[in-house]
Amino acid sequence: MIPEPGVVPAALAEPTIPVRARWTAAVVLANVGVFAAWLGPIQVLLAKQSEAVAPGNKEFVFGLVTGVGAAVSVVANPAFGAISDRTLSRHGRRVPWVAAGALGGAAGLFVLAGADVIGLMLLGWCLMQLFGNALLAAITATVPDRVPVSQRGVVGGWVAISQVLGALVGTALATAAGGIGLGYVACAVFLLLSVVPYLWRSGDSRLAQRPPLVVRDFLRGFWISPRRYPDFGWAWLTRFLFNVGNALGTLYLFYYLQDEVGVDDPDTGVLILTAIYSVCVLCTAIGCGKWSDSVARRKVFVTGSGLVMAAAGVVLAVWPTWPGAITGAIILGAGFGVYLSVDFALLTEVLPSARDRAKDLGVINIANSLPQVLAPAIAAPIVKHLGGYPVLYLLASIVTALAAVLVRQIRSVD
Template sequence: MRMLLAQTTARQSRRVVLLLAAVNLVTLGSLTAPVVAVMPLKFAALLPEDQRAGALATALALGSAAALLANPLFGALSDRTRGRLGRRRPWMLGGVLAGFAFLAALATGESVTAVTASWVGAQLAFNATMAASTALLADSVTEQQRGSASGLFTAAAFVGTLPPLALSALLPRHVDAVSFVMPALAVVVVGAAMMIPERMPLQATPAEPGPRRRELLRFAGSRAFVAVWLQRFAMQAAFSLAAAFTLYLVIDRMTADTVTATPVAMVATLCGGTGIVAGAIIGGTWASRRGSYLPFFAAAGVGLAAAAMLRAVAETPVALWLAAAAGGLAVGTSLAVNLALAMRVLPARREGAYLGLLNVAETIPQVVVPVAAAALLRVGGGDPVSGAADNYAVLYATAAVIALLSLLTLPAVRRASAPEAAARPAVSTSA
C-alpha cells in the first residue's frame, strides 16, 4: 500500500513538472514570433529604410528593460498574494491573458508608439507568467526532483522558440497569424496548469503590503544565493559572447559570401540549441541522481571555455558546429543545475522574489553583450586567423575567460551543493 501511494505521488509530481515545463515552453514561444518577424515587418512598413533599425533596436531594448523589471516584481507580488486561487496561479493566468491582448494590439498597431508600447506590455505580462510558474515549480518539487525538474523546465524554454521560427519561415506572408499560435496555446496550457495544487509554507501569514527594501538586504546577505546569481550571470554572458556574430565569422573565415554562409550559421545555431536542450535534461537528471551539484558547475564552466576557444580558432564549418554543440551542452547543464541549487537555498516564503532576481542574471547579458561584443571585435589589429578587420579571436577568448571566472563562485556554493545539504523546510498544501 505504501509503495502504491509513493508511485501515485511520483506520477502526480511528474505531471506537475511536465505541465509547468509546458507553461515555460509556450510562454517563451509567445515572445519569439514578434521579435523575429512581426516587429521588423511593422517598422519596415511604418518607417523609411534608414530609420527602421533604430526604431526596432529601441523597442527591443525597452522590452528587455521591462523583462528585467517584471521578473523580480511579479515574483515578489506572487509571494504576497493570498486568495482562493493561491499565490502563483492568478499571476500565471493574468499574465497570459494580458500578454495575448498586448500581442493583438501589436499586430494591429499602426504607429511606432503603439507597436513599441504593445511590445513592452507583452514583455511585462508574459514575464509575470514566467516568474510565477518558476516559483510554483520551486513550491512543487522535492529535493530529489530539483535537478531533473530544473533540466526539463530549462530545456522547454529553448524548445518553445522552435515552432514560431519554423512557422514564420514556412508562412512568411502570414506572420501576424503565426504570432497568435503560441499565445493561444499559452492560454490553454496555463488554464490546465490552474489545476496544480499550490504548496504554502506551514506558518504562512499575510505579507506586509507595499514594497520592502529589506528584500534586497536579504538577497545581499545570502552568500550562497549571491554566488548562484553570479555563476548564472557569468555563464550566460560567456555563452552570449561565444555565440555573437556567428554569421560574420562564417563569412570572414569560411565562405566569403552571405549566401553560402547563412546555412552554415543556421546549423551552428541549431547545434547550440540542441546542445542546450540535451545538456539541461541530461545534466539535470544526472545531478538529481547524484545529489551533488558542484561537479556539474565545474564541468560546465570548463566545457564552455573550451568550446569558446575552439570557436576562436575555427576555420571550418565542422569545427564551428562542434564548438556550438559543446557550448550548448555546457550552458544547458549549468542553467539546469543552477536553478536546482537556487531552489535549495531560497528563503522560505520568498521563492518568487528570489527566482525573479535569478532570471535577471540571465536577462542582463542579453541586453549588454551585443554592445560589448561589437567593441571587442575592434580590439587589436584584426582577426589573426582570417586577417579580417574584426578580431573574432579576442571576442571568443574573452568568452572563455568569463566562463572560467564563473568557477570562482564554487567555494561559496560548496556546502549547499553537497548531497548532505539540508532540504527545504516542510510545506503544506492549501487550496
Template sequence: MDENTKGSGTQKFPYRLGFGLLFGLLGWLIPYLGVNSTLLPAKIQQIAPNQKVQIVATLATIAMVVATIANIIEGALSDRTISRWGKRNPWIVLGLITTLITFYCLTKVTTVHGVILNWSLFQVALNMMVAPIVAFIADKAPKKYRGGVSAFYGVGMNIGTPVGTMIASRYITNINSGIYVFMIFEIVFTVIGLLLVGDGSNKGAQVKKLHGSELLEAFIPPIHGDIRDFYLAVFGKLLFVSAQFIITGYQLYIFVDYMKQSSSIAAHSLSIMSTILLITGVAFAAIGGPLADKFHSLKLLVAISTVVMGLGVAAPALDPAPWTMFVYAGLSGCAMGMYNSVDQALNVSVLPNPNNAAKDLGIVNLANSLGQVFGPIVAATIISAAGYRMMFPAAGIMCLVGAILILMIKKVH
C-alpha cells in the same frame, strides 16, 4: 498537503509537477525566444536596415531596465497573493493575456518607437509569468527530488530555445504570421501547464503584514541572511546567459553579415543550428537532473557546463563559416542541457528566505532576462568597435568568470 511536507518515506516522484513546469515554461519561452531572437530583428531590419545593430542594442537596454523592475515587483506580489485560484495562477493567467495583446500589437507597429514601446510593455507582461512559474519548484518539489523536477524545467529550456528559432526561421519573410503561430503556442502550452500543476486555492493562508523596512525588503533584492551564495549564483548565471545571447541575439546577422549568406540561406543555416541545439540540449537535460540527485554534485555540474559553453561561444572566431556556428550549437547545446537541468535546483538551494521564494527566484532568473538583453548590448558594442569576430572570445571569457563564481558557492556541493 503540499508535496514538500509529505513524509519522505512515502514520497513518489512528482511527475505531474514536472510536466506542468515543462509545459508552463514552453508556454512563454517558445514564443518569446522565437520573436526576440529572429522575428523582432527581422522586423527591425525591414523598418530601419541601416541602423539595425544599434536599434537592437537600444531595445535590449530599455527591455533590461523594464524587466528588472517588473520581475522583482511581480514576483513579490505573487508571494503575497491569496485567492481561490492560488497565489501563482492569477499572475500567470494575467501575464498570458497581456503578452498576447502585446504580440498582436507588434504585428501592427511600423515605426522604431512603436516597436520599442510595445516590447517594453511585453517585458512587463512576460515577467508576470516567469517568476511565478519557476516558484512552483520551491512551493511543491520535495527536497529529495528537486534535481529531477528541475530537469523538467531544463528540458523545457533546451526545447524552447531551438524550437522557437526553428519556427521563427520559417517566417522571416512573413513576420506577422509567425507571431500569430507563437500566440497559439502560448495559449495551448500555458493552459496545459497550469492544469497539470493543479495549484488550488490558498484562501486561509497567512501572509505576514509588512511595515517599514520589512515592506521595502519584500520588494528589493535580498540584503539579509545568507546572501553570499545567492549572489554568486545570480552573477554566475548572468554571465552564462549573457555569453549565450551575445550570439543568439545576433545569430541572424552573424550568418548574413559576418558569414556573408543571403537571407534564405541564413534561414536554412539557422534551422540546422537549431536542430543541433535541440538534440544535444534535450539529451543532456534529460540526464543532468538524475545525475545531480544521485551524486549530489549541483555546483560542479553547473560550473563544468559553463566552461563548455565558453568553448562553444568562442568557436565562431576560428572561421567566418557556417561550420563554426554548428560547432557552437553542438557544444552550447550540451552545456545548456546540463546547466538548465540542474540550475533551478541550485537556485532553490541558495535562497536566503523561503517566504520570498518567487521574488528571490525571480531575481536569480532575472539573470535570464538580463542576460538576454545584456548579451546583445555587449555584442553591439564590440561589433561597432572591432567587428563581429572579437565578440566570440569575449563571450568565452565571460563564461570562464561565471564558472569561477559558481565554484565559489559554499553551501551547495
C-alpha cells in the same frame, strides 16, 4: 484561517511528496510557451523587423528594442514574484499570474504583429516582457513550492529542456509562418494554449493568510545581502556572468550568419542551428540532472558545463564558417543542457526564505534579464568598430569561463 502557532502553512512547507509526470509536463509546457514567445521574436522576428523598419541601422534598432524590453524584465520578474508570494486566491498563489501573464504577453505580440515604426515595436516588446515575466516568475516558483530537493535535478532538467524547446518552437513558428506579422500571431496563439494544462490542474496551494504589508520592508526585501546570504550572492553573480556570456554569444546570431558566415538564408540557418543545439541539450540535461540528484552534487556539473560552453565561443570566433557554426552549436548545446538543469537545482537550495520563494527567484532572474540590457551596449560597438564577431565571441568565452570558476565559491551546496 490563521495557522496555529508552530504550524507551517502548506503553501510554505518544504515539499516532501514527489511530483507526478503529468504535473511536470504541464509546468514544462507553460515554460515552453513563454520562451517560444520570447525567443522566436529575439532570434528571428525582431531582427527582421528591425531591418525592415531601419535597414541602414538595424543593429541599433534591434539592440534598442531588446535592451529596453530587458530593462522592463529586470523590474517585472522580482516585482511579480513578490506579488505572487502574497496573492490570496482560491486557485492558489501562482495560477492567477500564469493566466494574466499569458493574456498580457499575447497582447504584446499582437501589437508587434502590426508594428511598422520603432515606437510600436518598443510598446509591444515591453508588454511581452512585462507580462511574460509575470508568468515566468509564477511558474518558476512552483518548483521549490512543489518539488522535493531529491527530485529537483531531474525536474530542473525538464525545465531546462523547456527553455530550449521554446527556442526551437518559437524559431520554427517565426520561420514557417510566412511573414513577420503571422510569426508574432503564431507565437501568441501558442503561448495562450501552452498554459491551459497547468491552469486546469495546477495543484497550487492556497495561502491561508496574507503577510502584513509594510511598504518599506516590502521594498527592502528586494535587496538580499550577500554578506548575510553569501551563497545566494555567489549564485546570483555566477548566473549573471553566465547570462552575460550567453547574451553576447546569441544576441546577434542572425546577423552573424548573414554578415560574417555569409549564409544566404539566415532564417533557416538560425532554425537549423537551434534544432541541433536543442538535440544536444536534450541529450545532456535530463541525464546529468538525474546524475546530479543521485550523487547529491551540483557545483562540479555547473563548473564543467561552463568550461564546455566557453569552448563553443572560441570555435565560433576562430572558425566563422557554416561547419564551424554547427560545431559551435553542438558544443554549446551539450554544455548548456547540463548548466540549465543542475544550476537551477543549485539555486533552489540557496533561497533565503520559503515565504518569499517567487520574489527571491525573481531577484535571481534579474541575473537573467540584466545581461540582455547590457549585451546590446557591449556587442554593438564591438561588432561595428572593435574587431567584429571574433572579438565578440572570444569575450563571451572569457566571461563564461570566469562564471564557471566562481561557482566553486558557493559553500552550502556540494
